[in-house]
Amino acid sequence: MTLSVFQPAPDLPPPPGQTGLWRFVREHFFKDATSSVLTVLGLLFIYSIAEPLFSWFFLDAVFVGDAKTCNQADGACWAFVGSQVKLFLFGPFPRDILWRPSLAGGLLAAVFAVTALRLVSVRYMVLLWCALVLVSYWLIGGGYGLQPVPSTKWGGLMLTLLLAVVGILFSVPIGIMLALGRRSKFGTISFLSTAIIEGTRGIPLITIIFMATILLPLFLSDGVQLGTVFRVQIGIILFSSAYIAEVVRGGLQSINRGQHEAANALGLSYWQTTGLVILPQALAKVLSPLIGRCIALLKDTTLVIVIGLLDFLGIAKAAAQNPEWLGFEAEALVFTAAVFWVMCFGLSRYGRSLEKTGAEKNH
């Protein structure tokens, strides 16, 4: 007697159209009637937008040449951006000492890389950033052995980055103090912090910039002179602090009461509890929204053009008025937008990656 082993027939292949590319296309583009119509409309839309944009950007564009060749072409005049690139980056900064802001920019990139790659501990990171601000001010403003450059000559991308980086670095500690003040058990301190935070958040940045440029000289006694750049910087710091305070407060509120109680039980003082137990946890939780505030601040610094500063956007507008290159405002603005986009999008991706690593650490 032979033992018959049941041999199952081999599996039939899946019906055609259930696998591979065809299935993917059907699932994602032609699932039902509505989806098919949307796909067709979307394709039409992309074609009608992308084709002219692509020709304007690349096919018909002038990359090398002067205003004359540009005026004859239908596309974008990237030669204009190329010829003015120093102006875009540094504004009216003296041309013979451009190595100074360039070096400051290089240092900024280096410090940012060190921070992003977490090469050093948090304590050294803070020191590095503070040193960066001092060195950058020295390199850009001069003095102490370098030829001084008045702040009226600062401009371009350099000014935008300076306003944003200094704004963030100062507003983080002030924001933390305001957030702690708002949660303080002393009624007066909490009231005053809340009033500053809500009052600042309630009004637009433009009015704060106006206040800083017009009112600040009124508040200061005679003899104290501050350049417009520094006055605006103070306004930006105040504005940003209020928003950062709210972000930090969110982090503080998410810390379990038990942490406070445990620290108290160990006999730590208020400042020890806050500095060693609560804040490190709270800040780690709000890193991603803090990066969000950095992005917002970077974009908001463009508002300084309202009082006539020539930041990156201001210089783009000014460059488009250059009599040699008239009529290329679109190119100037598109170039500015592209640079802003790369910086902001990069920062937001960095923020998202922080969120992910943070989540991995906690679980």
Add this chain to the structure above:
Amino acid sequence: MTIRSFYSFALQFMFMALVVWAIYALMVTTKANLEARDVESGFGFLSQRAGIPINVSLIDYSPSDTYGRAFLVGIINTIYTAIVVIILATIIGVLMGVAQVSGNLLITKIAETYVEILRNVPVLLILLFIYGVVLAGLPSVRLAWEFFPDGFLTQRGVYFPRPVPLKGFNLVILAMFAAVVFSVLFARWAKNKKNQTGHTLPVIRTNLVILLVIPAVVFLLAGQPLEWDAPVLRGFNFKGGMKLTPEFVALVLGLSIYRGAFIAENVRSGILAVPKGEIEAAKAIGLSPNRIIRSITLPQALRTIIPATTNDYASLVKDSSLAIAIGFADMVSIGGTMIGQNGQALEVIAIWMAVYLTINLIISVLMNLANSKFQIVER
């Protein structure tokens, strides 16, 4: 009084004294500085003749009016812009947000691209681009582009036919009110009936019919009491019709597409925050796709969408102050002109702060009302 509370009291007292002293010192220097610059103080200037020309005004205004009236024009312009932008940004945001979860990969990618581009560019740059490049690139008045019958796009603005109500149009307005009242009453009655008997009535469809049919019937019965005043090209410019200035169009368009991208992000994350199991459960008990969206997805998504969008509305109102950069006469730009004329910065800034804080307060009260409707009712 324990030692601890005495310590707390003393600390707060010292702190308050410090603050009061600082404010006092500021006031003294400010007063001296203002006197040195020959600047008046107080709100008396509001009744002086302004002499500021304003090209867009919803109320009667001429340069011979007072500063107070000019400021009022600015405040109304700010509020008007804010309302229009809130409506447009919400429409864009909902469309783009829903598109991102539509299930059609192409539409999703288009919407994602839109959101990622717009969110990562300064809003001021968007405004300047629309004003200086897009609108300036429109055809001149002579070659105006007729984008729909009697509607024209030109460098100098957008022209629409203006509706002119004739005698008897009041009846139609009355009918609209009546229709709204009827639809509210019907919705209440239907809800009562549902609570008592469990029968659901087609409330939305019925109300749409009520809202459309009653005014339309009255409109026809009253003999169509409405005319259109179309813009006509006479000489170098359009006469008649309704005109939107390029400044206003740029401001509204720029703010709407920028804030719309943020609202789209709220809508997307709100919809994705609804647990998948809820949708599957709803499908399992046989609810129709429409019903699932209406009764399961939307109420839960709105719980996260509304608070986030409240913040966006508040930012949007503040962003309307960017009007100054393209020359639209909002409150900030008119106030800025006043500061330039008479130097009374303190007073003007105080008015700005008061108006913005009031607007933001109103928005948060309204949105809290909406929010409380959708919060989980805890029993």
